[in-house]
Amino acid sequence: MTVQGVRWTADQVLALAPDTASRRAGSRLGAAGPWSGAGSSGEGALWGLCKGSGSKPYRTVVDLADVSGPAYKCSCPSRKFPCKHALGLLLLWAGEEGAVPRAEVPEWAGQWIEGRRGRTERKKATVSPSGPSSGPADPEAARRRAERRAERVTAGASELEQRLADLLRGGLAAAEQSGYGLWEETAARMVDAQAQGLAARVRELGAVPGTGPGWPSRLLEECALLHLLDQGWLRRERLPEGLAATVRSRIGLPASADGPPVRDRWLVLAQYDTADARLTTRRIWLYGTQARRTSLLLSYGAAGRAPEPALPVGLALDAELSAYPGAGQARAALGEQFAPPASTAERPPGTTATLATARYGDALRDDPWLDSVPVTLDRVIPVPDGDSWQLADADEDAALPLTPAARSRPGLWRLVALSGGAPVKVFGECGHRGFTPLAAWPEGPGEVVPLC
Amino acid sequence: MNRTVTAAAPSGPHGTAPSGPASHTAGPAGASGVSNASGSSGSSGSPLPDVWEDLVTTALLGTDRRTPAGSASGANAPAALLDAAAVATLRRRAGMRPARAAEHPRPAPEDPRPELPPAAARRLTMLLTDRSGASGGGRRGAAPDLLELLPQWLAAANAHGFAAPPPALPALLDAARGRTDLRPAVLRFAGPRGLWLARLNPDWRFALRSAPGGGTSLPGPGDTERILRLWQEGLFAERVALLSSLRSREPAAARELLATTWATERAEDRLMFLDSLRTRLGPDDEPFLEQSLADRSRNVRATAAELLSALPGSALAHRMAVRARACVAVDHTGDAPVLTVEAPHECDAGMERDGVVAKAPAGRGERSWWLGQLVEAAPLDTWSRRLGGRTPQQIVALPVGDDWRSELHAAWCRAAVRQRDAGWAQALLGEPSAAEAGGPGAVSLAERAKLLGTLAAAERAEWVAGFIGTHGLPDAFQLLGVCAVPWAPPLGRAVVDALDIARDAGNYPWSFSGVMGLAERCLDPLEAGHLDALLAVPDEAEDASPGAGGYWSEAFQRLVTTLRLRAAMLAELNPAAQP
Structure with a gap:
């Protein structure tokens, strides 16, 4: 398994950066100058000495062959991960054939790589035999804990129902005046009730009155769906198992990815982070070329730190994914990887704008709280439409408007530039707010262009 | 205006809904992307928008004040309202149909240039990544400043004639937006697709201004009719662009075009138009320029005179040479020959007509001011003949009497730059190792830089x-x-x-x-x-x-x-x- 043959692109390396400052610092180090003794093992390990401001150069090692994504080690004091030196080393390797020549692993790098791979092997060895029974030690205690939590959630859901009823009795117009305070307090109550999903939805309600004309209609929609979720929880015993699991997951109860592992060749279609004050959330969309389905890897990091893993767009993984429970849920967990990720020119098959909306409609049957579904559109043209944009089907009179958020992203202009008024293939999220483009391919040959 | 996703009534999941988006698109949710327009609803038989509007109105006012039609009142009214709203919301979301397509933009023109080699494309990505960080402050350390390399990269890419990779165009245009010096190279590299893109984003409007032809395609060389129409009806920027592009192709045609409307142009515009004749200036332009010496505007007169003096064979250059020669002579009476200067005593009407500015700036003597202008505008080859066949080196080496040296040499410097005379420039620069070359000698650093510009x-x-x-x-x-x-x-x-x-x-x-x-x-x-x-x-x-x-x-x-x-x-x- 040689990684040398499939060097990554600069874009793919830069996607690993935890923030824009690191991207910049890393790209400045992506030239031969500060580096000495750089080499690669041909088995996915890179190393080099990078001259910094001190007298001793930093020792930087990257292990790309690791099955859980690239691993980094650097003697610099940076708390960024990966640090700019690791990024620079990867860029150096990505940028030029032979810039990082094949060489014997020096001792300082070898120790770490061996140690790491050894640990991973051992972990695998200890985990796999006891896999199914690796649950909690005392199943009886766990059951009691789950019961207690369910009671609290039920109390929370009932309280929320009461508050929604009060709200509608007094009218939404009054809610506009009370502003965020009311919702923040309710959200805090839901956090106390250990219903994170409810808390997040309640918090979003507070922002709706500020979204401009038509807000009462949107607020009623969201209130109604929240009510639906409450009711789903309160009557979960009478729901089919799949829908009940969806309700549990929407409420915010912890679940484990206990679906059967599915091995496939997964194309990385998109990776993007959203951050609030406390948490960075990373979404990675993967397309399984054999199963022909799209799955979502969701991961979290503390504010300011990039969540793991980082999977640059345009790579393909040979790996196992296990689905999380719940009908209509795309979320999965990354299991064993059988080879390091490698660049690929393969593209997911696409569909039409009409079928994309139909697919969203179908998906609502399994999960009525779904905001969007992942879709690849074939032959669409970005078209300006007043202040907004839409993706117009090149072959029929049908168009999907972009979501308001997608209109203000720089990715929009990359998409428009790539298209040049001609049809392109676009992957994105299609839902009731519109379409959010996340990646695109030119109609002719060409690499995938990330849009997020 | 409400061309968002439109909901059609779902009589089945999607199958038999009316084809095409519904035309009725009123409703409070319009801007949200979900509109509540529909045909007839599936089960109840009442039109969906009314049901939804009724629900929203009740929700706004509160169930204490209003009861929706056909719904429970009293303690259960809020729950009933939310139930009905949930059903209506999901029905509309599930029944979404694509909107009608807006008018497609015209496709970008073909770019026949070859694609960048992959390694170069990667490099461009890296150079552009550094873009916003150039002024990041702090010590620069040992890492190179990538943004500073972008101009060179662009020049090389343009020299090889590569096309810009389309996804890089937004970053390129953003870079050029912040740095005017990058614009010509970026726009050339961005090519037709870059211009096409810039037309869609107001942030990049500069591209339309600075691109040759102001973004609209300029009429081709043979298209006389369109040229004439654009010249007569175009905006000022378009006309300047038209004139300079025509001038670089067919100098005479440009001048004739300008002459057609010259008398009716405003003074500021005349000045700008006249300035575009600098490109490919030639002896044929003399009659037109000579005529402009009588222009109403002083600035236009001065520019015309300056352009004429850059034509050594022009009548104006000849007149200036005669005047300048009268002021400078070699005095052989001493031990060694000395240049004597007798500055003009008056600025007559003829001189003024030839562009000499009569009024000296504050702090300068009138006579030396006039002398400077005469020498500056006189063809340099006049001096060799006037001063005994001496070479420029010999002339520059001659001592000058009565402290006229710096005045005279400065005027020769300006003349050498204007006439792009490398021989004189070399002579005026002198030996680089000469002691005074480094000091505050007769020739300032700025003038030297300009003189150097005339050398190979x-x-x-x-x-x-x-x-x-x-x-x-x-x-x-x-x-x-x-x-x-x-x-x-x-x-x-x-x-x-x-x-x-x-x-x-x-x-x-x-x-x-x-x-x-x-x-x-x-x-x-x-x-x-x-x-x-x-x-x-x-x-x-x-x-x-x-x-x-x-x-x-x-x-x-x-x-x-x-x-x-x-x-x-x-x-x-x-x-x-x-x-």
Whole structure:
């Protein structure tokens, strides 16, 4: 398994950066100058000495062959991960054939790589035999804990129902005046009730009155769906198992990815982070070329730190994914990887704008709280439409408007530039707010262009 | 306006819904992307929008005040309302249909240029990543400043005639938006698709202004009718663009076009139009310019005179030569020949007509002011004949009586620059190693930089190298700026030696950051190998500034890194060198 043959692109390396400052610092180090003794093992390990401001150069090692994504080690004091030196080393390797020549692993790098791979092997060895029974030690205690939590959630859901009823009795117009305070307090109550999903939805309600004309209609929609979720929880015993699991997951109860592992060749279609004050959330969309389905890897990091893993767009993984429970849920967990990720020119098959909306409609049957579904559109043209944009089907009179958020992203202009008024293939999220483009391919040959 | 996703009534999941989006699109949710328009609803038979509007109205007012039609009242009213709203919301979401397509934009014109080699495309991505960070502050350390390399990268890519990768266009246009000096190269590289894109985003409107033709395609050479119409009806910017593009193709046609409307143009516009005749100025332009000497506007007259004086064969140049010659003579009465200057005593109407400004600026004597203008506008070859067949060197070397030297030489400098006379420029520059070349001599640094501009690249580099060799770097920045990139070997070596000397003298490198930055961009990448000796941190000398050695080592490190990067960058763009 040689990684040398499939060097990554600069874009793919830069996607690993935890923030824009690191991207910049890393790209400045992506030239031969500060580096000495750089080499690669041909088995996915890179190393080099990078001259910094001190007298001793930093020792930087990257292990790309690791099955859980690239691993980094650097003697610099940076708390960024990966640090700019690791990024620079990867860029150096990505940028030029032979810039990082094949060489014997020096001792300082070898120790770490061996140690790491050894640990991973051992972990695998200890985990796999006891896999199914690796649950909690005392199943009886766990059951009691789950019961207690369910009671609290039920109390929370009932309280929320009461508050929604009060709200509608007094009218939404009054809610506009009370502003965020009311919702923040309710959200805090839901956090106390250990219903994170409810808390997040309640918090979003507070922002709706500020979204401009038509807000009462949107607020009623969201209130109604929240009510639906409450009711789903309160009557979960009478729901089919799949829908009940969806309700549990929407409420915010912890679940484990206990679906059967599915091995496939997964194309990385998109990776993007959203951050609030406390948490960075990373979404990675993967397309399984054999199963022909799209799955979502969701991961979290503390504010300011990039969540793991980082999977640059345009790579393909040979790996196992296990689905999380719940009908209509795309979320999965990354299991064993059988080879390091490698660049690929393969593209997911696409569909039409009409079928994309139909697919969203179908998906609502399994999960009525779904905001969007992942879709690849074939032959669409970005078209300006007043202040907004839409993706117009090149072959029929049908168009999907972009979501308001997608209109203000720089990715929009990359998409428009790539298209040049001609049809392109676009992957994105299609839902009731519109379409959010996340990646695109030119109609002719060409690499995938990330849009997020 | 409400061309968002439209909901059609779902009578089945999606199958039998009416084809095409519903035309009825009123409703409060319009802007949200979900509109509540529909045909007839599936089960109840009442139209969906009314149901939804009724629900929203009740929700706004509160169930205490209003009961929705056919719904429970009392304690259960809120829950019933939410139930009904949930059903309606999901029905509409599930029944979404695509909107009608807006008018498609016209596709971008074909770009026949070849694609970038993959390595060069990756490099461009990296250079553009650094874009917003150029002013990031702080010490630069040993890493190269990538944004500073973008101009060179663009020049090389344009020289090879590559097309820009479309996804890079937004970042390129953003870079050019912030830096006007990048615009011409970026726009050329961005090509037709870049212009097409810029038309869609108001942030990039500058591209339409600065692009040849102001973004609208200029009429072709043969399209006389469109040229004439654009000239008569176009906006000022469009007309300037039209005139300068025509001028660079067919100088005479441009002048004739201008003449058709000359009398009716406003004075400011006349000045701008006249200025575009600078391009490919030739003897044929003389009659038109001569006529403009009688223009109503003084600025137009002055510009016409200046242009005429750049034509050594023109009647104006001849008249100025006659006037200037009368003021300068060789006096043989002393031991050695001396130049004597007799400045004009008055500025007559003829002189004023020929562009001489009568009123001197504050603090300057009238007569020397007039003399300067006469000498500046007189053809330089007149002096050799006037002054006994002497060469420019000999003339410049002659002593000048009565403190007229600096006045006279300064005027000759301006003449040499205006007439692009390399022989005179060389003579006026003198020997680079001459003592006064470094001091506040007759010729200022700015004038020298301009004089250097008239020399051939090799001569320029050689002169500046000699200057640095004698006088060091403090005054070299401006002169280095006019040298051709990459620097010729003697010049490059002179700069590196001077930097080495500055380091040994115990200075801090940031005293030379300007020259250092230039060196990073302009030194021939092949020189990188010669710099290795400078990378080590030297032992600190006693009189050196503390820590300077380390900073110098870092600065040289960055220099070498940047040079290597430039070499790699240029190799990637050279298709012949690709394996």
